[in-house]
Amino acid sequence: MSVVKKKKHVSKKNKKAWRKHCDITDVEAFLEDQRLEERLGKFEVKPDAELFVVDTAGDEVKVKEERPLTAKAKKRAKLAETPKCYEVLIPSSKVQDPNAKRNHVNPTGTKPTALSKLKEKRRIEKGIYEKKAELAKKNRKMALNQKRKMKSTRQNFGLDLWGQDLPEAKGIPSTLVDDFVSTEAQLHNVLPERRLRPKPPLAKTVVNRKAVELPHPGVSYNPSFKEHQELLQQVVQHEEKIIKRGEHLQRVTTGMFSKVTVQEKENQWREEMNLNEQPHNPADESGSDSEYRAVNPPVQNKKKDHKARRKQKERLLEKERLKREKIDKKKITDLYKLRKLQSSITTKEQTQEKVRELRSTKRAEKAETAPPALNKNKPPQKEPDFVDPADLSGNLTRLAPSTNLLRERFESLQHRGALAATKLMMKKKRRVKSYFKPGHKVTDKEIERYINKKDIK
Template sequence: MASKGRLRKKSRFSKKSKKAWRITDIKDVEDFYEDQLLEERLGGPFSEKPDEELFFIQKDPKEEPDVTEKQKVRRSTRQEKKKRALEPPKCFMILENTSKVPDPISKRNTVRTKEERKSNIQKDIEEKLRKRGVLKRKEILAAKNRLLNKKRAAKKNDPYNFSKDVWENEIRDEAKTEWLDGDTVRHYVTNTGKLEVKTPKSIQKKPSALPNIENPHPGVSYNPAPNDHNHLLQIVADKELKLIKEEKHLDRVTSAKFSKITREEAMNNWLAEMSQGLINDDDGNNENEEDTDEYKPVNPPALLKRKPLKKKKKAKLLRQEEFEKQKQRVEKKKIADLYKLRFMEREILRGEEKSAVLQEKRKINKVEGLTKTKKLGPKKFSEPLPEFKRPHELKKNLRSLNPEGSILTDRFYSLQKRNIIEPRVRARQKKAKVKKFFKAGHKLDDLEKL
């Protein structure tokens, strides 16, 4: 038995397998290497760095030259701005390598440019050709472009250069001036091909003056005032009565006009109508007719009789008398119109008053037409009934209130009302007529007998 005061002997075991290696404590080694890597990232160990990098000398402010505080601020701000302008943007700071660890691969393969790949012999040949004046096509084009740019710059600066086109600028800027007529601008624009296609007025203007979202009736609120709610119920009741009246009118002028009859009576009436003209009742009259073989034309030719000379002269005199009478009537009417000038003035004034009234009516109709719904399709727009609740359905809070209506249906009817889409009705699918029959293998003898 080992005593308590004595140290425990370190156990020894075999380190032959990997399992035994895990038991060893290597934390001190890992800490050493982590410290070493941190020092490398920061620029090497502090023990090897010179004193100038680790410390700085504090200067006495009295030794500095006499400069005012404003000048110090100005100089500092100017210098900082200049330094910032030279520095790269801060957004690229993430891409920079902050580690001080040197690159393990110092020598890397670099891709040489086309000029670097040329041999010295080729470079000498090209230099000799250039001195003689033999240039490549690219170099010739570049030289030409340089000359053209110089000439253009000289022309721009030359005050006596009259080669500039007066109509080079677009006419749209000059069209705003007062001295240009609208016809002149239109003529120039059409002939130079700069005419802009105008958008139609139907696209520029709204199809309706109604607002996109109309304020609902105050009676629709979940907690409305009694008067507002009663007014809303009155509107709904009036619309319902109007619809009932229309239905009664249609029933009165259509189905009420026809009397109900049995199937036998309808069949007898149909037979009577279909047998009209089949049975000949005039058999006795046909016997009395005489059968003659003589041909009689339907339209016998008229005999041309020559008009006597006396009748011709008489007709000529009548025509002359009629012409003279017509002439006298025209002259009388002219004299009568002179006396009618006073009445004509009154008629003109009345006509002007009527036209003024009509113009005012047209203006009013035009203003009202902006808010009216047009008939864009075969079906007429009918405004739906407003959402409402009966007095006993109103609740004290929103939580217990059942919602009415839908936002999508409200927007759908709003688009129809504002003439954006034509009034539509939901298309209902027709049910296919199913033909029932017994298959040959499913027939039974009892069913065949029946």
């Protein structure tokens, strides 16, 4: 038997007490059901086809074993589905608009303002829209002409249209070229060298670049006299360049400063600091100390007379006249030199144009054969290889190697762009200091050995 609880009477004076002691769960459940019906639709309105399913097959129906879909079929089936990212945008609520006669409001910017009307009027007066229409018409015409031109260029009447499609061109044996043999069987019997795809053409820079640079004939262990002398001249020129650069660096760095001895340096310092002893002059002692002596003698203000001023004025006028005559004479000579100046300017421009063309052609040739820039470092400059005439043996077995073969091949790969150029990084060795730890067990021989070792270093 259920026990009926006695209702507890509480004060409901304030809004807080009403919220605390009033049970509104039934109202909230009713409103929640009503909102759910508004979203999903009412059962009375829904048709029977959505609510019920008619079972016509029965219980004893064998379930059809379906093959699992392949990955490709699964992807194709998913194409018709709505993506997950767009499912949020699809409206799921079936709540009708409470205001059925809602006025259509244009979005911001669609309604023309007074300023936009004035701007439109000015544009029409200027004829901007007509210019745009003419330009669009012109562009359409140009595109059409370009399309026609491309179609006309594609027509090549000297090409064999059926040559590429013939089975013999594909490498299929003539014995298998029949209607009853399938294409798979025909391609299966194609020779392996014909079945492979043709290699694409190499890049322009790779084609023009040398694969392996051949060494100079004078490097041979038994070269001719002429080739050996040519290589010798190249090595001499290379060494002269290095010596010249070293002399230049010596001249602009160390050679700019004069060398002085310690005594000369001290004498210069004494002269600059004015520390040398002044020579004793007995004439200075003569005379009283109270007498004032000026460093500069007094100057008399001697006035020029009228004749001197006139002569000075005449000299200035004559100097000005000669200057003006010289300028006028130069103007006349420059007029006669105009043709010569014009010819010199034209010849200079022609020579500059020739030099510019030569530089551009050289730059283009260098760019064609230049290796690709794989990183910021540049490959090391190749040093000329040379064998001294005294070391030439004429026999390969008795010839001493002058270079490292592995290093030479590595630098060759860098020069040809197959490997990125590297930079030699030298690590500094740490100078470890040694200390002598004195103790009561240290002998005199150990101390002497440490001192001698320190002196040698």
